[in-house]
Amino acid sequence: MKQILKIAFRDLGRNRRRSFFSALALAMGLALLLLVAAFFNGEMNSAMDATILLQSGHLQVRMASYEESKTSLKWENLIADPEQLAAQIESLDPVKTASPRLFASGIVAVRDESAGVRIYGIDPSSEANDPYRIGLLEGEFLTPDDREGVLIGQPLAEKMSLGVGDSISLSVNTSSGDVDEQVFTIRGIYSTQTYGFDSVTIFLPLAKAQAITQAERHASTIFILLNDKADTETVAAAMQGADFAVLTWPKMNEMIMQVEEMANSYIFILYLIVLGITATVIINTLIMSVFERTREIGVLSALGMKGRQIMSMFLIQSSLLAVGGVIMGLIFGLLLVTYFSKNGFYIGNMGMTGLLIGNTIYTELTLRDAISLTVLSFIVTLLAGLYPAVLASRMEPVRALRDGK
Amino acid sequence: MEVVKVENVTRVYRMGEVETHALRGVSLSIENSEFTALVGPSGSGKTTLLQLIGCLDQPSSGKVFINGKDVSKLNRSRRADTRRGTIGFIFQFFALIPTLTAYENIEMPLLLTGESANGRRERVRHLLEAVDLKDRANHRPDQLSGGEQQRVAIARALATQPALILADEPTANLDTPNGKQVMEIMTRLNQETGVTFVFATHDPRVIQFARRVITLRDGLVTDNNGKGK
Incomplete structure (x- = not known):
């Protein structure tokens, strides 16, 4: 066995450049898989984090009859005296912050342009609204008693060419089913780096939102973040x-x-494609090696080496390639993942409705992905080595000796 | 005692529609310690006969016995078992494993028979000495001359102390002095160890070393007991 290992190893050395490039193909494949897995993981985590922080919170308390899709403003569907309930919830130990919010839909109109928006009535003093406060790019944040001010997102401001101090006309659905229209002044422009949210959400102080929608001391939900x-x-x-x-x-x-x-499941298909290409390169290398060593195989066979020993010689060779490729791939892959986990990957406005994805994705590689992809690459390489190994082991010694050069 | 017995052996190769009769009914026997040449022009069936005796191939009909055992119907794996330890090969093209040193090439058959590390070391050193290559032990084939490579091949063929060594044109790729040296070593080892040598050749300078000459022509034995020197 030791001698078989020695022959296999030295044969890789005999064609150093070819062995190196085959291992490199595997390494690139694995590095790509690790990067894709880390990118996707980062993307999904950031989407979930952004959504929790900006939209859903960890928990929300609503009236059982509230229907989110209708953005209902009827009093029976809303929470009465929400500040009191929020204060009660906030007194629970695991709760970091709880704050009432009122949702309404409306239309912003400026000159000839208009855009549908989702109005968030928020308590400007609550910690729950820090992500919006932190994202303030220009102007000032809202104050609880502001009666004319709104905050709008950067994409909306750009689209409608609006700046701080500009006036907008805002039409809002009311509790009674009518529409009320009022002129507001833009106090500030914010960005949460999340296009899908920023382009459609505008903020009003809770009290003003309650007044214009005639929701009077009611809120749609209590937004809760936990420690x-x-x-x-x-x-x-x-x-x-x-x-x-x-x-x-x-x-x-x-x-x-x-x-x-x-x-x-899409990514799994991508994995298979990448690994399929890698496997083809490895099969090609090993088949070339089998044909080049036809006579050598004949000689070993004449010496009494059995088919399965010849097969294991080639399998060892593919294992050695696999080990080399996987180690290189892990190094490349981890370097790439580390780089993009620090510097991020700018993807721009990729948000889908209902799915908030940050403009920049920071890769996050889980140990589970790293291990499973490494093992998968290794196994695929070994499987790729199977065909050339069987080919070698089935070679008739006479033919190998006659045809080999 | 008979080391090799061949009974009415034929070998037909089929290439599509065309049949080539390489051997047309060959019978012969070779006794222990013989030093025998198979001679005949190209295409006479020398190499085919060597391959059948060496269990590298199977006859189309007839029987081949090695040490009294019928090997003509053995499967691949059993033929490999028979070759290992019983038959040594020397090829025209030296046929060393290019990535292994002279020492490791000689050691290879011993590893396949499961010889102990000490046993291997002793045997390989003894053989390197016997073929006069003690100081070339750690050289790879590409660092050895043709004559030296063929001497390594002879040592490798002898490694497991087989009953029979088959050599196919062992000097065809060597110049006259190296060819002569190889034949002298083979003769000496035959005399010292009693191992049976059968070699195919059409070189008169090689034939003269043989004690018995079997002549083949068109797949048939035409002279079963010619004399060499």
Whole structure:
């Protein structure tokens, strides 16, 4: 066995350049797979983090009768005295912050242009709204008693050529089913680096939102962030009440989970394509090696080496290639992943409706992906080595001695 | 005692529609310790006969016995078992493993028979000495001359102390002095160890070393017991 190993190893050395490029093909394949896995993981994590922070929170409390798709403003569907409930929830230990929000739909009109928007009535003083405060690019954040000010997102501002201090006309659906229209002044322009959110969301102070929609001291939801998202289910269980519905982040973001699942199967196909190409390169190298060594195989066979020993010689050779390629691939892959985890990968405005994806993706490689992709590449290389090895082991010694050069 | 017995052996090669009769009914026997040449012009069937005796190929009909055992119907794996340890080969083109040193090439058959590390070391050193290559042990084939490579091949063929060594045109690729040296070594080893040598050749300078000459023509034995020197 040692001698077989020696022959296999030295044969790789005999064609150093070819062996190197074959291992390199595997290395590039593996590095690409690691990068794709890390990119996708980063993308999904950032989508989930962004959605939790900007949209869903870890938990939301709503009236059981509230229907999100209708953005209902009827009093019976809204939470009365939301500040009181929010304060109660905030007093729970695992809760970081709880803040009432009122949602409404409306249309912004400036000159001849108009755009449909989602209005967030928020409590400007709450910690829950820090992500918006931090994202302020120009102007000032809202104050609780501001009656004429709004915040708009950068993409909307650019699209409608708006700046701080400009006036907009905002039409809003009201509780009674009418539409009220009022002129507002842009206090600030924000960006959460998430196109899908920023292009459609405008902020009003809660009190003003309640006034214009005639929702009067009501809110659509209590938005809750926890100190640790692992506590979600425990806290949700503690808050169940007859009239209220408590929604958890996995439930609210089912779509992201589904997108992730769907994308996982597409990515698996990509893995197979990359590994298929890699396997072809390896098969090619080993078949060339078999043909070049036809006479050598004949001689070894004449010396009494059995078919399975010849086969194992070639399998060892593909294992050695696999080990070399996988080590190189891990090094390349980890370097790439580390680089993009620090510097990010700018993808621009990729947001889909309902799926918030940051403009820059930071790669995140999980140990599970790293191990499974490495093992998968290794196994595929060994399988690729099988055909040339069988070819070598089936060679008739007479023919090998006669045909070999 | 008979080392080789061939009974009415034929070998037909088929290439599509065309049949080539390489051997047309050959019978012969070779006794232990013989030093025998198979001679005849190209295409007379020398190499085919050597391959059948060496269990590298199977006859189309007839029987081949090695040490009294019928090997003509053995499967590939059993033929490999028979070759290993019983038959040594020397080829025209030296046929060393290019990536292994002279020492490792000689050691190869011993590894296949499962010889102990000590046993191998002793045997390889003894053989390197016997073919006068002690100081070339760590050279790879491409660092050795043709004559030296063929001497390594002879040592490798002898490694497992086989009953029979088959050589196919062992001097065809060597110049006269090297060819002569190779034949002298083979003769000496035959006398010292008693191992049976059968070699195919059409070189008169080689034939003269043989004690028995078997002549083949068109796949038939025309002279079963000619004398060499």
